[in-house]
Amino acid sequence: MNNSLQLDIPKRGMPITIVTGFLGSGKTTLINQILHNKHNLKVAILVNEFGDINIDSQLLVDINENMVELSNGCICCTINEGLVDTVYEILERDEKIDYLIIETTGLADPFPIMLTFLSTELKDLTHLDSVLTLVDCENFTPDHFDSEAAFKQIAYGDIILLNKTDLVSRDRVDYLESYIKTVNNGARVLRSEYSKIPLYLILDVNLSKLQPYSLEENNNQHELQKIPKNHLINDGFTSISFQSKRPFSALKFQHNFLDELPDNIFRAKGILWFKESESKHIFQLSGKRYDMQVEEWSTTPTNQLVLIGRNLNPLIIQQDLTNCLTM
Numbered sequence: 243m244n245n246s247l248q249l250d251i252p253k254r255g256m257p258i259t260i261v262t263g264f265l266g267s268g269k270t271t272l273i274n275q276i277l278h279n280k281h282n283l284k285v286a287i288l289v290n291e292f293g294d295i296n297i298d299s300q301l302l303v304d305i306n307e308n309m310v311e312l313s314n315g316c317i318c319c320t321i322n323e324g325l326v327d328t329v330y331e332i333l334e335r336d337e338k339i340d341y342l343i344i345e346t347t348g349l350a351d352p353f354p355i356m357l358t359f360l361s362t363e364l365k366d367l368t369h370l371d372s373v374l375t376l377v378d379c380e381n382f383t384p385d386h387f388d389s390e391a392a393f394k395q396i397a398y399g400d401i402i403l404l405n406k407t408d409l410v411s412r413d414r415v416d417y418l419e420s421y422i423k424t425v426n427n428g429a430r431v432l433r434s435e436y437s438k439i440p441l442y443l444i445l446d447v448n449l450s451k452l453q454p455y456s457l458e459e460n461n462n463q464h465e466l467q468k469i470p471k472n473h474l475i476n477d478g479f480t481s482i483s484f485q486s487k488r489p490f491s492a493l494k495f496q497h498n499f500l501d502e503l504p505d506n507i508f509r510a511k512g513i514l515w516f517k518e519s520e521s522k523h524i525f526q527l528s529g530k531r532y533d534m535q536v537e538e539w540s541t542t543p544t545n546q547l548v549l550i551g552r553n554l555n556p557l558i559i560q561q562d563l564t565n566c567l568t569m
């Protein structure tokens with residue numbers, strides 16, 4: 243007689259949370275909160291930026307070998323294969339990683355990224371825990387910035403974090419919550435300031451509705467092939483990078499650039515060097531709001547700036563910025 247008991251316990255691979263949300267909604271801020279509060283958990287972070295300079299990775303509190311950058315393309319389309327290779331590299335490390343967090347660009351459609359973990363061999367080695375979508379309560383509009391990707395971020399979110407509640411009234415947050423429920427009624431909706439949220443509400447929550455058994459393998463491949471490789475072009479967004487080994491004049495940067503900023507720039511972020519200051523300036527602009535944080539330089543000073551918007555003219559913007567440099 244065969245006494246062995248056959249238990250059908252599903253093997254769970256490395257848990258994965260996809261952190262998404264439109265430009266400037268607070269994704270990097272959330273990852274920093276997670277890194278501060280993760281205790282002994284070995285967390286790997288995969289940061290994707292579609293510009294050719296990766297500013298986000300330089301703004302993370304804990305930059306080490308567990309942080310992987312994927313720049314110059316979008317993991318939901320143009321560099322999806324790069325995502326698969328990177329996840330394999332993380333899985334093959336000698337030291338086991340307990341949890342993987344993927345920060346998408348602010349313009350990513352999360353669906354192809356979700357499918358990546360449910361098709362290919364990755365479905366047996368990983369476990370998609372949830373898609374977490376941040377919403378900037380100040381800048382969010384129900385037309386989703388006229389961007390299909392921004393709409394899908396809400397539609398596919400298992401957790402929606404209404405962030406930047408400090409900048410708006412409670413009525414506005416209530417309104418956003420009821421609007422979001424009309425698009426995605428099943429999501430766990432939470433609220434935060436500076437993306438502060440207890441980790442037990444967002445990690446290892448097993449909220450992903452999309453599971454391998456819910457989709458046939460052939461179907462996944464088919465769905466992946468249907469994803470347009472040029473969705474950023476369809477949405478009309480471009481990113482412009484600017485770098486310089488000469489400092490800016492603070493006065494010129496303020497008057498000739500910031501005061502004249504065109505409306506079609508949605509987001510800018512950079513590490514700036516001003517002739518008038520010995521400190522490094524972290525520049526952040528989301529919508530109409532910007533701020534500068536001051537820190538010590540730990541590297542040779544340079545300027546690195548990324549601007550994201552619609553129908554931007556790179557030559558004019560780069561020339562305007564060059565004109566703000568000191569001689």
Ligand SMILES: Nc1nc2c(ncn2[C@@H]2O[C@H](COP(=O)(O)OP(=O)(O)OP(=O)(O)O)[C@@H](O)[C@H]2O)c(=O)[nH]1
Nearest residue numbers: 264265266267268269270271348406435436437526
């Ligand atoms: N007032 C306020 N500012 C916030 C809050 N959360 C984030 N910020 C600020 O908003 C700016 C953008 O935050 P990030 O975390 O870089 O946003 P992101 O989603 O990673 O941006 P991208 O990856 O460029 O799309 C930064 O200046 C943050 O300090 C918040 O709750 N309140």
